[in-house]
Amino acid sequence: MLFSIVVAILLCLFALVCLCGSVGRITLPNNVLVSSVLAFGDSYVDQGNNNYINTTGKVxxxxxxxxxVGGIPTGRFSNGKTIPDFLAEALGVKEYVPPFLDPVISDKDLQTGVSFASGGSGLDPLTTEITTAIPMSVQVDLFKQYIERLRRNINEEAANNIITNSLVVLVVSTNDLLVSFPLRSSQYDALAYSNMLVKLVLNFIQEVYTLGVRRMVVFSAPPIGCLPEVRTVAGGPQRRCGDKENNLAQLYNTILEQQLQFWTTSFPQSGVTFFDYYNPLINIIENPKKYGFDVVDKGCCGTGKAEVLYLCNKLTPTCPDRSKYLFWDGLHITEKGYNIIVDQLIQDLMNSFF
Incomplete structure (x- = not known):
């Protein structure tokens, strides 16, 4: 184990009825430093990068x-804070993680973490051809630019220390499984496609490891069949969770977890951990009252059945109480939902390598 397991977790309880809750800040062991939070992937961790590229996937x-804060639409795919924000806050790094492409980003923000993610991105190159998002390969190129900027702003040794002590978050696969797999079905069956995606995840890990990253959390696919838009398309008249889509996500997740365990065995000096994004969401969906939710099959925006991106706009009514909804739009989670997910993530991280 790269890091000692901490003796106690100091997590403040958040009120389930509160709209703008926050995970509690944790106390890390004395020998553990988290200098920054760096996010890669898709819309679940895009903090606004799509604002600065030519894409239809803007919010x-x-x-x-x-x-x-201030009711500002920052480009986050939610009504408020998202995964990188809650994670950075819990680790005591900072309150908000900005997008790397923000032209006025400060040197301090560079040193404490940014997001390279892009809404619509995926592992399969076909995905970003369709969505016009930033491909994962380009996100790695942006990371290289980030490292060079750090070295110019401080010095090489200090920059390397920041990278070594950073926590990298990778959240990707949803767009591949929902958008590209149906188009690839003549080339790949579900097993072959999942294997291809996992191989691309491992390639990504290898590349950022070569660049100095030593701690990374890789999210599994969520229960994509239960996303409101997918329920509407594939769930029949009752809008049930799509079994076919969820089975595909579970197959990918099984392979991903196995391969990440193999990676960790092969590179014991690295801290790469698998985060189960699937089951915590299923638990909320199956036990909504336990988490303070009333509605888990529809988004808060519009009818909640399909509205996402430009279909969710200033003319679209929203639900009166966002704290009662797990989903914000047809594909994305509310601030409160992200808060609960990061609470689970923090517990997993403490048991893994903090």
Whole structure:
């Protein structure tokens, strides 16, 4: 084990009825430093990079961000804070993680973490051809630019220390499984496609490891069949969770977890951990009252059945109480939902390598 397992976790309880809750800040062991949070992947961790590229996948308009500070639509795919924000706050790094492509990003923000993610991105190159998002290969190129900027702003040794002590978060696969796999079905069956995606994850890990990253959490696929938009398309008249889609996600997750365990065995000096994004969401969906939710099959925006991106706009009514909804739009989670997910993530990280 690269790091000692901590003796106690100091997590503050958040009120389930509160709209703008926050995970509690934890106390790390004395020998553990988290200098920054660096996010890669898709819309679940895009903090606004899509605002600065030529893509249709933008959410820099209301009602997105209506519960963010000042009600500002920052380009986050939610009503408020998202995974990188809650994670950085819990680790005592900072309150908000900005997008790397923000032209006025400060030197301090560079040193404490940014997001390279892009809404619509995926592992399969076909995915970003369709969605016009930033491919994973380009996100790695942006990371290289980030390292060079760090070295110019401070010095090489200090920059290397920041990278070594950073926590990298990779959240990707949803767009591949929902968008590209149906188009690849003549080339790949579910097993072959999942293996291909996992191989691309391992390639990504290898590349950022070569660049100095030593701690990474890799998210599994969520229960994509239970996303409101997918329920509407594939769930029949009752809008049930799509079994076919969820089975595909579970197959990918099984292979991913096995291969990450193999990676950790092969590179014991690295800290790479698998985070189960699937089952915590299923638990919320099956036991909504336990988590303070009333609605888990529809988004808060519009009818909640399909509205996402430009279909969710300033003319679209939103639900009166966002804290009662797990989903913000047809594909993305509310601030409160992300809060609960990161609470589980923190517990897993403490048991893994903090």
């Amino acid at each position: 820099n308009y209301h009602p997105y961000g209506e519960d963010f």
